[in-house]
Amino acid sequence: MASVKGDLIDRLVDEGARLLVAEGLGGLSLRKVAAAAGVSTMPVYTLFGDKRGLLAAMHREAFRRLGAALAAAGPADDPLQHLGLLGFAYRQSALDGPHLYALMFGQVFAELPADEDGRAAADAAYLPLVDGVRAAQTAGILAEGDPEPVALHLWAVAHGMVSLEINGHLPALGDPADMYAIALNNAIQPFLRM
Template structure:
């Protein structure tokens, strides 16, 4: 009988999640491949076999984080109303961060000094923003949004969601700010600010 494969996709994901948790909890210096392997119940040989090196592992963390994040945003159902869709994508942004907070910090704060993502990681990061860019461009093209560069709307909406989510994950939101309802209120108010002025002829 053939020997069972132990260095498989399931182990790879387990190692990535564990590596993200180590960095998130104790900083990048905590990411020892030996410690990582022991925590995942495997060997350092398995880590090297799946990732190659510590920098490759960090790059894989970045890729995996944006892969999951991008899939969640791509799955957000569109309503056809640009304001509503910006809000829905903002809610998806928060859900993605809550699902993988240990990866979110690596994706957006570059918590590992000296790390520069490779081309594949950059592509996954761009792909994650694509649904938001499509909604912004569609809103401008249809005349629902004012005639501004869609990228301005995209970056503004992305930055607002990221800022609020980062405050929430760090425990820095005031008690009176209910993360669910107030978060959506803020997103909707900001998205409505891009509406074309009445009587603009668009």
């Protein structure tokens, strides 16, 4: 069961992400976040200190949620199936929190780099994919080699498809989930062991 403080932080993070997407960095303030969450400004300042603290917390929480979604995908007996489960967990996490997804990969953190904890959270969310590729290589399903470039390629395809879908730019060629599955399947093909 989540704590009251944890629930409040989640609510503030979600409202902050919505405001950031809707109004941009200049339109984000702790007062607006407090109002949107229906709380006084006191807990917002106590929890985050300032706008930069709120942004850092939003960034960490976004990647924490992504990491939790990937971990919940769980291992599969077949390493290739496991990579597919990770891909669909990535998509579902993005669809469940499009505002946080925009925050993780948007322009804000190019301008305001993540703190050490934020970078660690981002790295931790990426590692399951690298480990999944490594497991598929070890099982002889994928060609041997450094798993990092393969993981990056798979992530780029997943990220591109999800970004197109969230932003309404995915061509109307069929069901988005089916199109995503096809894209993931096509992305892994060059790395399959012949």
